[in-house]
Structure formats: C-alpha cells, structure tokens
Amino acid sequence: MGVEQKLGNLGVLTTKLEEAINWSRTRAMWPMLFGLACCAIEMMSAQASDYDMSRFGMELMRPSPRQSDLMIVAGRVSRKMAPVLRRLYDQMPDPKWVIAMGDCASCGGVFNNYAIVQGVDEVVPVDVYVAGCPPRPEALIHGILTLHAKVRGEKLADWA
Amino acid sequence: MDLVDRAVEILRGKMKDAIPAVETFRGETAVVVRPEAIAEACRLLRDDPRLRFDFLAALTAVDYWPDEPRFAVVYELYSIPHRVFLRLRVPLSSTAAEVPTIEGVYPNANWHEREVFDMFGITFVGHSDLRRVLMPFDWVGHPLRKDYPLGYEEVQFSFNHEEIDRKKPYAQE
Numbered sequence: 001m002g003v004e005q006k007l008g009n010l011g012v013l014t015t016k017l018e019e020a021i022n023w024s025r026t027r028a029m030w031p032m033l034f035g036l037a038c039c040a041i042e043m044m045s046a047q048a049s050d051y052d053m054s055r056f057g058m059e060l061m062r063p064s065p066r067q068s069d070l071m072i073v074a075g076r077v078s079r080k081m082a083p084v085l086r087r088l089y090d091q092m093p094d095p096k097w098v099i100a101m102g103d104c105a106s107c108g109g110v111f112n113n114y115a116i117v118q119g120v121d122e123v124v125p126v127d128v129y130v131a132g133c134p135p136r137p138e139a140l141i142h143g144i145l146t147l148h149a150k151v152r153g154e155k156l157a158d159w160a
Numbered sequence: 161m162d163l164v165d166r167a168v169e170i171l172r173g174k175m176k177d178a179i180p181a182v183e184t185f186r187g188e189t190a191v192v193v194r195p196e197a198i199a200e201a202c203r204l205l206r207d208d209p210r211l212r213f214d215f216l217a218a219l220t221a222v223d224y225w226p227d228e229p230r231f232a233v234v235y236e237l238y239s240i241p242h243r244v245f246l247r248l249r250v251p252l253s254s255t256a257a258e259v260p261t262i263e264g265v266y267p268n269a270n271w272h273e274r275e276v277f278d279m280f281g282i283t284f285v286g287h288s289d290l291r292r293v294l295m296p297f298d299w300v301g302h303p304l305r306k307d308y309p310l311g312y313e314e315v316q317f318s319f320n321h322e323e324i325d326r327k328k329p330y331a332q333e
Contacts, residue, residue, distance in 0.1 A: 080296045114311030
C-alpha cells in the first residue's frame with residue numbers, strides 16, 4: 001500500500017519489520033533433538049517422509065543446542081537428567097522456544113514418583129504442551145503450528 | 161547327584177560354620193551364608209574343578225522391613241560349563257547393614273554392589289569405588305528401601321487446578 005501503487009510493480013514487497021522477522025523465525029525453526037523416551041519415536045515419525053516436518057522449514061534436527069531454536073522435550077525427564085536439560089536450554093541462542101511433547105514432559109504422566117520431574121516446566125519455561133501418550137505425529141505438528149501462531153503474534157517492543 | 165546338591169555338600173564340608181541353613185523352594189536352592197564368609201564361599205564355588213560357578217549372573221538385595229534381619233543380599237551364580245544356577249543369600253540386620261565385597265572373586269560385582277549400595281544403602285566393605293551408580297550423587301536416601309517415601313505428587317484436575325498451579329515451582333527464563 002502506498003509505494004507500490006505509486007511506482008508500479010518493482011518486484012518489491014513492503015511489510016512491517018515485526019512481521020518479516022516473525023515470518024522468517026517460523027519458517028526456519030530448527031528443533032533440537034531431545035528424544036528421551038517413546039515420544040521420540042513419534043517425533044522421528046513426524047520428521048520422516050509420511051508427515052514431513054520439512055514442509056515447515058524444519059528439515060534439520062540439530063544435535064547441538066547452539067544451532068537450534070526449538071527444544072522438543074520428547075519423553076519423561078528424570079531428576080538426574082533435569083540439570084542436563086536446563087544446561088542445554090541455557091546453551092541455546094535467543095530467541096528460543098520449548099515444546100513439552102507428551103504427558104510425561106507436560107506433567108509427569110503415569111510416572112508419579114520420586115525419580116521423574118513432574119512436568120518439564122519446573123526446569124525450563126514451556127511455550128506449548130502437546131497432550132498424548134505418546135502424541136501422534138499430527139498432534140506434534142499441531143503443537144508446532146500453535147507455536148508458529150504464537151511466534152507470529154510476538155511484538156518487536158517485547159524483544160528489545 | 162545333581163550339581164546343586166554337590167555344591168551344597170562341598171560348601172558344608174569346607175566351611176560348615178558359615179552356612180546356617182539351606183533353603184529349597186520349588187526346585188530352587190538358596191544357600192544362606194554368613195556375611196563374613198561370602199567372599200570365601202564364592203571363591204570356593206568358582207575354583208572347585210567339580211563346580212566351576214564362574215559367572216556372577218546377578219547380585220541384588222531384598223528389604224523385609226519391618227522384619228529382622230531386615231535385608232538379604234542375593235548372589236545368583238551360574239556355572240557356564242555345567243549350565244546350573246546356584247543362589248546365595250546373606251541376611252543382614254538393619255543395625256549392621258554391611259557385607260564384604262566379592263569384587264576380588266567376580267570383577268563384575270563392582271557395579272552390582274554399587275547399585276545395591278545406591279538403592280538399599282548396604283555398605284560393601286573393601287569395595288574399590290563405592291559411589292552411587294543410578295541416582296544423582298547428591299541424592300539423599302536409598303529409594304528401594306521399604307520405608308522410603310514414594311514421592312507422589314497430587315494430580316492436577318480441573319477442580320484443583322488453581323490450587324496446585326499456585327504452588328508449582330515454574331522455571332524462569
């Protein structure tokens with residue numbers, strides 16, 4: 001609006017900086033491998049050709065926290081694993097997001113005992129919880145799209 | 161005569177004072193051994209050319225709380241040449257929950273004994289590296305003891321969601 005109408009088609013698109021940045025963040029959100037239990041199998045399946053998460057620019061599962069934007073905690077986190085999880089989260093560069101995949105990561109699930117953290121939100125701040133035991137790949141992809149909607153709504157003023 | 165009976169006979173012949181009882185249940189024999197004699201009994205069973213129990217298949221413990229003797233350390237030996245299992249049991253009282261290590265006889269007892277120490281708090285005297293193996297090193301207590309709390313947390317439902325939400329320790333950025 002505005003400049004395109006006056007100058008004609010220059011092959012230029014104008015938009016808000018906020019929208020451009022949020023769009024680029026959602027279209028190349030590299031997840032970090034954090035497969036801890038059976039949810040990891042569904043996460044692999046979501047990655048593989050049937051469900052194909054690369055449709056959303058997520059073809060790369062990074063084994064290194066320094067190259068990833070999204071941590072998918074897939075499985076139950078034991079109290080011994082919790083410090084490792086937090087350390088990997090701290091090593092991820094900003095901006096970063098966390099999906100708690102499955103009941104165990106969300107609230108402890110069936111493992112209501114001394115050894116399992118009752119929800120990974122006690123260790124890292126979680127953006128999206130995906131329910132299911134384990135969730136199907138569609139559910140994980142729905143969770144990722146929910147996260148994308150959340151990221152698209154982020155405001156420039158909140159980052160600075 | 162089958163090999164288990166022969167092993168019991170040989171043990172009785174060599175170290176009678178150290179074997180207070182022999183228990184048989186559904187065709188399985190467990191030899192009760194006094195704690196101070198366990199390493200010698202294992203060495204005897206391993207080195208006797210007629211027996212050759214050369215493999216420690218399992219080493220674990222049982223907690224009979226609140227009965228006394230409270231603990232029993234269980235040694236499951238296997239003779240690979242004869243394909244026979246033999247079980248040794250060492251009862252321990254709760255006041256003196258310690259037993260000599262058998263690491264010198266079966267080197268794989270190292271991690272087994274560490275696990276029993278971690279889960280039951282039974283001390284293995286003379287062990288080369290008696291640290292926790294499963295739980296974090298700063299963990300307090302021994303989880304497989306019968307008097308250890310299970311650590312259940314209240315389950316969050318819609319009717320108590322807010323009450324639990326208020327005291328839940330959420331992580332910060």
